[in-house]
Amino acid sequence: MTSYTSSLDNEVKIGLVQTSLDPAAAWVETPKMSACEEERAITEIRGFFAAFEQEAPKPDIIVLPELSVPTGFEYQLRNMATKMQSVVIAGLDYRVGRHPSEVHNDALLIVPKRWRGQQMGPRTRVRRIGKTYAAPEEKKNLQAASYEFKEDPSVWLLDGGTIGTFGVMVCYDFLDLERIAMYRGRVHHLFILALNKDANSFRHVAEAVARMVFCNVIICNCGHFGGSLAISPYRLPERRTIYQHTGAGLATGQIITLPVSTLDLHQQGADPHLDGVKVFKSLPPGYNSFLSLVGRSESVSG
């Protein structure tokens, strides 16, 4: 009998923030957040960080929606991440590229110099994770304002040490089937930063991806539309939805806990049980058993 062990932590704490930014009021004719929405976004972000600061333990990772952070607030956000000692994954407002007519839609990955009691580096650093595909409406709106969306083809697989590996996607990229296939069998968590009117359809995709990639799926949508959620592929349906927000026009913040070590054991094939019941759903076909289907297809056709 094979014995399985996991070197990962039991769980990870995620701080999920929805700011109530109104897209229609935020981007009027230019891809730069309007001053009043910017002010509101900063007030809300500061408020939720202050609330998280009171928690013990503090969240390991704080997630903010797509395009929620004003460009001028990036440096302050980095300082807040340093003080909180939390990794921050946040959608940044449109950033002008090398050519003035090009704009990027990035997620910021802020790694504090100290995280989970360990020194991570000499100073807090920021990395950008770009959006690959613009949503059709986004592209149309940018073109109408004489701007061009700049695609970023990079797909990052981030190793968070004992909290497991994770991927980050910006909104429409969540529907990129190739990207989903690339992450299968390699991640414990997928973070999706969204600004999506149809949170319901994203929920269905999240359920499917949680099962097929077999990982925790965390969608952080903007509060104007609501619908942020976190799903883990638990066997019991009542455990599967770890968090779901419903209702439009609301700014909310919530700290949630996601499984890590048990999920990792299950991904390895250990099939952990709790009170005599299997903890997770069965792994999808081909997850860790590689059949040579090409050879079999040849024998059928031959």
Added chain:
Amino acid sequence: MLPRSVETAFLEQRPDLFGNQRRKSADDTEFDRQIYDTEDFTLMITEAQAILAQNQMTVLNHQPRQLIPVQLHDASRLVGAAAPLDEELQ
């Protein structure tokens, strides 16, 4: 090499230049990768290329796509075309 890399290499090889013969003084090179010469550099590039090759996938229409594995420790140190150094952000 960048000036910082040169200095880091010297810190290790010539501690006397920095008044640190006993190697007890604090330095900030814990997170700097030691690169002494072009051979070291070539070896690291080869290793990185091998890891990237392992993470290439062909999915639809036989078009290759690259998954880039990064440790969070290292994520804060990488610099790419779309990722300016944080110093530039200040």
